[in-house]
Amino acid sequence: MIILFGSHKGGVGKTTLIANLAVMLQKKTASVAIVRADKNQDLEVWTRFRAEKDVPDIPVMTCYGDISKDIRKLETVTDVVFVDTAGHDSMELRSALTVADIFLTPVKPSSLLEIATLDGLSSIVREAQKKNSSVQGFTLFNRCPTSSFNTDAQDLAEYLKTNPEMLPPLRSCVSDLRPYEKAINQGLGVHEVRAKNASKAKGQLELLFTEIQTKLD
Amino acid sequence: MDLSKIKKHNNSTATTESKSVAEFIVKGDARPNQKQKSTMVGFRFDENTLNGLNKLTTETGKTRITIIRASLLAFESLSDSEKARFLIQVMT
DSSP: OEEEEOOSSSSSSHHHHHHHHHHHHHHTTOOEEEEEESSSSHHHHHHHHHHTSSSOOOOEEEOOSSOHHHHHHHHTTOSEEEEEEOSSOOHHHHHHHTTOSEEEEEEOTTOHHHHTTHHHHHHHHHHHHHHBTTOEEEEEEEEEOSOTTOOHHHHHHHHHHHOTTSOOEEEEEEEOOHHHHHHHHTTOOGGGOOOTTHHHHHHHHHHHHHHHHHHHO | OOGGGOOOOOTTOOBOOHHHHHHHHHGGGOOOOOOOOOOOOOOOOOHHHHHHHHHHHHHHOOOHHHHHHHHHHHHHTSOHHHHHHHHHHHHO
């Protein structure tokens, strides 16, 4: 299974989600690998922090350009390959789209700057679907406020559903919970830390992955 | 969570024509092309206009074509009555 994360804006939470999901699956005894196709150092730093802890390694492979063959090779030896791309259009994003099963773009429902990027990104995914008919693209609401009074996510979901060209929203949402970042700061995932709200964060990731699996059934 | 549901990728995925796939991928690194096609044109300027143009190029350190393009932008920003005033001035 190849799960690709991409966006047309940096800082939306791609790397944090990938690292946390990879740790979760590894703890469930699945074999996982991460393809780092972004020049920023985040995953490298996270791996370095991780090496200092008494936790299993998660293989991170750095690739640039047309990365489709590298992803395919990794897929032959792992259950799940996560692909982390830069926060803009790139060869890496497009080549990964030609082999991915699932494409996710995280977006904060209250950020108009992030929402404004969805149109262009959706067009690229729709074009990619003509080359790779099995890739499914979704918008993942990320860093959602925990307050139930906030209706931004509801409003954005309605907007996306009424525009069939846009990537539809997943039902699962990821909240703006401190444990996600706290875990990453230590080279870990939320499934490896003890913190307030950690169990809520774990539950959200498990629901997210279960929903992804149902999309592939 | 049932991990047995994790599916291996189906290699028979419809990846059509490798050429169109390659074109699609390469477009990802394309930068917006801001250079427009240009065409060679010839003008005759009277001496005063040419002197004025040369004076401005010396003052600004810009090329004559840059001054003309900037002048065009400035002209476009004028109101209709101001445009008429300048047109009358150069026609007489």
